[in-house]
Structures are given as structure tokens and as C-alpha cells.
Amino acid sequence: MLELVAIESKCPEVSTMSQIDNNLKPLPSAVSVLIVDDEPGMRSFLNKALSKKFALVETAGSIEDAEQLRSRCHFDLLIVDIRLPGRSGIEWHEALDEQGRRSDVIFMTGYADLEVAIKALRAGASDFIMKPFHLEQMMSAVDRCIERRLLRRENLMLRREVSIGYSSTIIGSSEAMKSVKQVIERVAPTNAVVLIQGESGTGKELVARQLHLLSGRQGPFVPVNCGSIAPELLESELFGHTAGAFTGAKGNREGLFSFASGGTIFLDEIGEMPLKMQTALLRVLEQKAIRPVGSEKEVNIDVRVIAATNRTLVDEVEAGNFRRDLYYRLNVLDILIPPLRERPEDVVELTHHFTRQLAAELGVREVVWSHEDMVKLQQHEWPGNIRELRNMIERCILLGKPPAEYWKQQVKTESSASQGYPLDWPLKEVEKHHVTSVVDLHSGNKSAAARDLGVSRKTLDRKYKEWFDVSDDQEF
Template sequence: MGALPRENPGGCTQEPLETLPVCEGVLVLLNEPGMRDFVKAALQQHFARIDTAATADEARKMATETCYRFMIADIRLPGGPRGIELAQELRELSSLEMDVIFITGCGDVQDEIDAMRDATADVLRKPFHAEQLLALIKRAGDRRRTAREIFLRDRESDQRPVPERIVGDSDAIKDLWRTIRRVAPTASTVLIKGETGAGKELVARSLHDLSGRQGSYVPVNCGAISPDLIEGELFGHLKGAFTGAHQARNGLFGHADGGTLFLDEIGEMPLGLQAKLLRVLEARSYRPVGGNQEIPINTRVIAATNRDLAAEVLAGRFRKDLYYRINVIDLRLPPLRERKDDIPRLAEHFLTILSAELGVPKPELTAWDREQLIRYDWPGNCRELRNVIERSLLLGKPPSCYIAATDPAGTPDRPVTEATPRSLATMQRSHIMNALLAAGGNKTLAARSLGISRKTVERKLKEWADPNLCDTGTLDG
């Protein structure tokens, strides 16, 4: 665990335990040279780019040349605008949303109140420790990822009519649609089971849109939020509930009142929070962090997992009572290898939408391409198929060029054919290892390219029990 952080293409060096978010850079705008040096030293091991400025003019010049995701600034700047106005000005120079941490003194009370009205800003009072600054940066990164995930998923789903979301004519998909239409109007809790990339999110969104519920559809990935933040994300908090809680905040359960809350990867939820979720499902009310009063809700919960939750219960990693509570309606989404007749239609679907998005001509699939697509087992399911189609459109080569695996002997990039059969476990191992090699050994980047969590990659490496692979100094993300 003593490995040095590695730099990734995003411009941010990451700790071995991935405690800080990826970003383009940090702009430090502080009056005092000693304070600038202190903040830069505190962030040096976490970020590859840290620019410092002493005046607003210097900060403006830097913002025209670099796109910053974080700014740490004095709330009062001598001889210029307040830090709040400057932050808004710099945001307008950038195409990305910039999170700001304002540094204040005891006499800046009104400025501090004004800063609190900014949803993407936090305030840190002097004096402070480096750990406090890093905690605020981490919280801002988690907050931004959650908001982006909700926005992108809602936007993608809203663009397609419900019948077009899950593509396929196989018997398994027809049975799935019959069940979706039957249970959608009910208020029953649904558990969607399926492998990574199979389309569990599409099923959840379809259940909501066919339910007739007037409230919002709110998805949250339980594995993407750190355990110390997820309770506040779900239930919200009151002002003063913890250090830095300067104002009350509504949680995702509150946002989904009258609608649907989709708990993706519920198997990643910490055990302590599982007990609180069970109580919410039973009582139909929740209690914000730091509060004593129960708030009633009318929220339908849909959960999804790629794990065997029954096995997780036996292993003591998931509560039995919660498992029975969420498993009222059990929907299994079949993996792509079990509905291979749907693969050509799915490929055509992805070719149509991606060629339009990328602005390139839509090519025709050859008989050879169709045959190779059907033969491949697709351990990454629909997400992997989409990635292969997108890669082929961008690079101008047939999809069959990108269906490859590494055999146990180590021969790379050999096409999968009937003459080279492989078990699913071997294919999965090859796929993850190819992603790790492509990412230079960075587990985080490899997990993102595969559409799975970093924890999944680490768990697989431990299962294969190869000390060269499990060594965090060799493959560190």
C-alpha cells in the first residue's frame, strides 16, 4: 500500500484508495503568500496541476487558458471584486462547472451567508487543517458526480419512448416486458437482477414511466458514493447536523417523493445504512441526519444488483430482513449471451443512434460482422456492445476488429471463433485484463472503461489470486 500516486490522462494524480475526485486542475487565489504555499502543499500529492494567483487579474488570465474544476479563494479580495462575484465571472469563462471553496475570517459573516446560497460552493473558516480542506474537495466531487449521473440518466431516458428502450424480440425480453407492464402501476418494491451492462437502469426507468406516478425519477448508484456520505445523500440533513452543514439540505428520498427512487448496486450499501433503509421501507417515513422528526413519504423504491444477494446474506454482507423486503417483485434481466438473436438488432440500434450523435455515415453490417457479434459472449453485455460499435465508428473499422480476447497462454488480440472456445470466466478475466493494460494498470480508469466499479475490479483480481495482479504497487489506480 506504499505505492506512489499515478498520473492519469485527466490531469489528476490519484491516491491508492481513490479518496479524491478526478479533475482538470485547481486554482488557488489567496492574499497571503504563506497561505497559498500551505494550500498548495496540502494538495500537491493529489492533483497534478495547481496554479496560484495573488490577484483577481492573475486569476482571470489563468482561467482563459485553463479549465479549472476547483477554485480555493479568499472571500474578500483587496482592490477588486468579492470572491463570490469573481467565481461567477470565472465560471462564465469556462465550459465546465467550477466548485469553489471560500476561505473566510471571523469578520466575514455576511459574505459567508452570501456564499452559502451557491449550491456549488463551500466555506472554510481560518484557521483550518489540511484534512478539512481535502474533505470539502472530496465532498464537492461526490456531489458533482451524483448530480451529473442523475442529469445524464434522466436526459438519456427521456429521449426515447418506453417501448424502444429495451431492444430485442427474444422470448426472454418479451416475458420481461409483460412483467414490467403488469407491475409498473403498483407501488410494490422491485428488485432487478442482472449482470453489469445488461440494462437494469432502462428497466427501472421504464417501470417509473409506465407507473403513472407524478413525482420525479431519481437514480443513485450506491457504490459510487462514499459510505460516510451516502446517508446524507439519501435522507438529507438539518443545519448544524455535522461540521460544515451550514444549511439544511433535502435528500434523494425527499426529491423522489411521489415518484421513484432507484437504488442501483444496492449490494454495495453499508450494513449500517441497510438497517435504516429497512425502517424507511417499513414505516414509509424517514429522518434527516441530525433530526428527530419523521417525515412521511410516498416514494416507490426500485433496487438493482449484479450480485447474488442470497449468497451475500449467507456471507453476512447483506441483511436478510432487507433482502426479503426489497425482493417483493423479482425481475431478472438476461445477459446478452442468453439472447443472442437480439444482438444484430441491438448492433443496428447502436449504429443508428451513435452515427447520428458522432456525425458520421452509418455503415452496413456485413454477414461476417453479424456472425462474429453473435459468436462473442459479451461479458460486458449491452454496454460492451455499444462501446464496440462506437469504437468502430470512430476508427472506421468493422466491429469484428474489436472483438478479441487473450487466451490463458497469453496470446493477445486473437479473435474469438469456434476454433478457440473460452469459458465465461476466462473471457471475463481477459476482458478486465485488456482494460487494465489499456489503462496502464490504473484500476479506476479500467473500471470506468468497462462500466463497472473499482471494487469489482479489485475483487476479481483477488479471486484470481495472482500476486503480480493484486500488488497495488504494480496496478494502482
């Protein structure tokens, strides 16, 4: 075992991106850790050890430095020395709790004081470790903290899902969304086939789930993305198969239609379905029966079918990509979800909703959006619709950046991407050009560039070493 000692070394006070260890279940967003200790050697040692396991690690030598870091970014876990210049770690943690800035905390101290340990635990410490300690002790304490945080988050999500109601599920008070809600209420109690149309990210599956919830059907809601299943496997996935029906079919298997018995099957991206399967689906809708692959017997089913597409199916019919008779069979009742750019009044409501939701999930304070922020949000085109809005809000919350900085970075990235590359460039050269361009956008800050690229700092360093034959510690 390796015992920690105060090793004097220089450690860059910047974010270090590292691949999350496979043995630790990651949080929905990247795990972030802040180390606060006035000993440079201890900060350096812990930074090196934890960067191998967690996606974001920062260090601070004082409470003041730690406060500056926390003002820019939320941290899931704090590792804090109790005795710090000017103010104790316990006092700082108590102040954070009073402000509602919740993070798990592990206290460290080099002084064997039982009273201090008790005080730390009463202040809400997740763990208390005496210096010097073995690295295994610290990593075990960290793992316990993260696992407890995971459990709390999962419990919160479960409670939220259980308590969620119709009025709080589909957000939007615009006339367009009021009309959508009215149609849902009217058609949900029927068994009629419903076709939901709308651009990607508008919430088609949410509408389908709401139709199922209000239908009174006792069976499950089974979503199927028709475009994500290989064409040769789609029939077996939907209708099931018998033993020996094809190579690898060692036993009988129920399909998703059978699994959805008494409930609803949601066929998302129906426009991606191959023509052969469209013929089979039309028969199912007309006969209300399925025939497993390899079987000669039909099986009656009691399943409501809801389909969705981001394509204009009428155009697909004219182009010969979609069966006309299936289109008419699916389009008994249709619901058109308008894109977010056509209902800017809903952006404010959605922003507040996602801010509350994400703040609770991430364990941070809610962001207060300025009037200028809201105006910018409403003016944006939102090509990715609600999905893009939610992702933007989560990014702003995690990085502590207002929308203005988000837009600025988006414009830079899109401008860079729009330049394109010569068609005869090798893929490796395209990758090199793109990565170095992003690093340049961040003025050489590879940690920030790694976050935007969605890779670890370690991966970025390895790429630079491969491309430029530089040492691991050389900075650009």
C-alpha cells in the first residue's frame, strides 16, 4: 500500500479530464471533485490519483480560491482539510449548507482530535480521514460518497416520476400546445391508431406516453425505434420467432407486440421502416394478429399502436418510400407537434421547468436567468427543439456560464465547422485539424478543449503526442 506524504511538486491548478473508471458507476453528468488543502504536495498527490478515476478534478490552496472555483462550477464531492488559513474547513462547509450549496464532503486532518471529528460528522461530513493515510482509505471513502450520492439521485428521480402528473408532464401554455393537449385528452381514451408528427426533439415520445397514461390500458408502454434496429432483425423483434426460424434462433421468443399485450406499442421513426416490414405491419393493423417468424399460426393481440415520424410521410409516399395504404391506416388520428421556434412563449416556461428539474437532479442551486438571457433564448431558432434547450440549460448549470457565453462558443464552433475540409484529406488529417482548431479556440487550454470535444484530457494529450511527438507534460 502507498502512504501519502507531503511531496513538494508543481501541479497545474486547472481542470483535468480523465476517463471514468469502469468500476465506478458514473453520475448522469460528469463527476466533479474539488480538493482544498494548503499543502501543495497533498493537492498534487490527490489530484493525480483522483484524475485517473473522475472526469473533473480541481484543487485550491485556500478557502478563497475554493470559493472562486465554486462560483464557476458545481462540485459533486469536496475533499477538504479542516485546518486552513483564516477559516476552518468545517466552518466553510456549514456556510455552504446554509446557502443551499449541497456537496458531499470528506474532511482530512493531521491532528488526532476526537472532538473535532465529532464536530465534522455533525456538520454533515460524509467521511473523516486522519493524515497520514493510505490511498486505499481515501479511494474507499470517495467511492462510498459517490455511491450514496447516486442512490439519493436515483431515489429523487423515482419520486419525481411517481409524483409526476399530466399537467406537469407536457410543458407549454402557447395556443399551439393547448391545442395539442386538447387533442390528447380527446383521443387518449379510444383504441384508435395515432400518428404523431414533428421535428426531432419536439417531444413525440412524451406525447405518446401521455396518450398511454390517459388511455386506461393496464399493459405496458413499449417504445420501439424503427430506425435503430437492423432491417433483417426488425420482424423478429416486433413479432417474435420460433426455435430454428433462422440461424441462431435456439428457442421460441416473444416479440415486442406480444410484450405490449394490453398496453401500447410506440413505433418511433416509422418512416425508417423498410417496405417489406410496412406490408407486415399493415396486416397486423387490419387483422389485429401477429405471426412469429417461423410459425404458421397467427396470434391475436390486444395492443394499441401509436406511430411517430420526423419526416413528411405524404412526401415519402409520393417518392415511393412509404406505402400509401399504410399511411392512410396510420393516419386515423394525427397529432402535429409544432417546433419550438414557432412557440417562443413556451421557451420561458420550459426553461424554468428544466432549471428546477436539473438543479434538483444535480444537487445545485437553481440558476437565476436574467431578462436578457430569456430574450436570447426566445430569439434562438432551436433546430434541436426541446432536446437542444434542455442540453443547453444543463451545460450552463454545470459550467456556470450564462447563455451569452454558450452562444458565443456555438458560433465559433459552427463557424469552424462550416469551413469544411478537402475531400481528398485522410480521416486522420481531418481529426487533427478539427481537434487543434478547438484547442486554438480555447487559447491553448487543452482541458477546456477536451470538455468541448467530449474526450478526456488524457486522450487529448495522447493525440498531441502522436501528432507532434511531444512529451506528456508539454503544454500548448
